Amino acid sequence: MEPGVVVPLLFFIPAHPNDSRIPTVVAFAQAGKQQFLKQRSQAISDLLAGGVAVCLADLRGTGETSPKDRGRGRGGDGTTLSQAELMLGRTLLGEQLGDLRAVLRYLRGRNDIDAARLALWGDSFAPANAAGTLLEVPMDADKSPAISEPMGETLVLLGMLFEEDVRAGYASGGLAGFASCLQSPFCYFPHDAVVPGAMTAGDLGDVAAACAPRALRLAGMVDGQNRRVNAKTATAAFDVATAGYRATGGAGKFVVDSDEKDLDGVTGAAWMVRRLMGE
Numbered sequence: 001m002e003p004g005v006v007v008p009l010l011f012f013i014p015a016h017p018n019d020s021r022i023p024t025v026v027a028f029a030q031a032g033k034q035q036f037l038k039q040r041s042q043a044i045s046d047l048l049a050g051g052v053a054v055c056l057a058d059l060r061g062t063g064e065t066s067p068k069d070r071g072r073g074r075g076g077d078g079t080t081l082s083q084a085e086l087m088l089g090r091t092l093l094g095e096q097l098g099d100l101r102a103v104l105r106y107l108r109g110r111n112d113i114d115a116a117r118l119a120l121w122g123d124s125f126a127p128a129n130a131a132g133t134l135l136e137v138p139m140d141a142d143k144s145p146a147i148s149e150p151m152g153e154t155l156v157l158l159g160m161l162f163e164e165d166v167r168a169g170y171a172s173g174g175l176a177g178f179a180s181c182l183q184s185p186f187c188y189f190p191h192d193a194v195v196p197g198a199m200t201a202g203d204l205g206d207v208a209a210a211c212a213p214r215a216l217r218l219a220g221m222v223d224g225q226n227r228r229v230n231a232k233t234a235t236a237a238f239d240v241a242t243a244g245y246r247a248t249g250g251a252g253k254f255v256v257d258s259d260e261k262d263l264d265g266v267t268g269a270a271w272m273v274r275r276l277m278g279e
Contacts, residue, residue: 001060007099008033008064010056012044013112018051023117023276024107026055028100030072030149030190031125032063039125043265050273053113057103059096061192062151072147072190074139082192092192093151097158104163117276118166120159122152123265124173124220128228135186135225148189148226150175153218157204160211168215168275170268173222176237177203181224188226208241213250215275216241217268219257231256 001007010033013022025047029036033056037044047054058065067077082092100120108115126149129135133145153174160169178198181187208216221234234256235242245254257267 001099001102005060005099006065007060007103008058009103010037012048012054012056014048014051014053016051017053018277019114020112021114022051022053022112023114023119024053024055025119025121025272025276026057026100026103026107027121027123028057028059028062028152028155029123029125030062030151032058032066034063035125036123040123040265043269046266046269047273050270050277052273052276055103055107057100059099059155061092061096072149073144074191079191082190082194085192086196091195093154093158093195096151097155097162100155100159101163104159104166116165116167118163119168119170119272119276120156120166121169121265121268121272122154122156122171122174124149124152126173126226128173128222129188129226131227133227135184135188137186145186145188146226148175148193148222149173150189150193150222153221154193154195154204156216157207157211160214160216161207166214168217168272169211170217170219170272172219172263172265172268174218175204176221176223176229176234177205178224179203180229180237183223184225187224189224203237203240205238205240208238208254209244212241212245213248213253215250215253215271216245217255217257217271219268220263221256 153171
């Protein structure tokens, strides 16, 4: 990508592809490709069985490119790097988006990949805080509430926004909007998930609306306190996207799953196969 920065990949191709040029899903998560294989093995297997290749990418700061200290709190190395990016007028999320776009360019240059059938899959394996969890705790308490990892969802939305030929996007474990982070002074999401000035331009629902009418599915969303949100709350947070898809004739292509549905990615994998194989 630039001096000293690499993006490690694992690339899986179906044993018996249905076409000479193969549709491909690019998958990523903060925990990295090894945890993706461990946590989503059945979903990956289903994609391959459906004739879809899977490219697992460790975007910078994730997986094997993570800092040695993988703590995600305010004192961790990840926060130190994210702070440095902000001081230089950049964001780590923006650098990760650049990495993702480079991976897509690489795939488009392969003779065995169908560049017209690419999809993005961003996921999170971070546990959500259960209902009733005491959230009002001091900074650096021994047992602080769990921190969310919304990078996957955010990069799916931004990736589709900037790469207009991406056919579909699926995300799990992301935020139900940046506005949810303002509900309490006690927030549980990583520093590198912050986009300065984002709310002055719009929320994640506005980005999703700009992706219409391409297929988009969001599952297992959490709020700024890393609590799983129910279907009603998630749908309301993305009502502008629902309206945008309806206006472009793609109402059926935008799906918001309920709070506890498809947390293993299997439903999402089947959905991506249908979207990439011609539905």
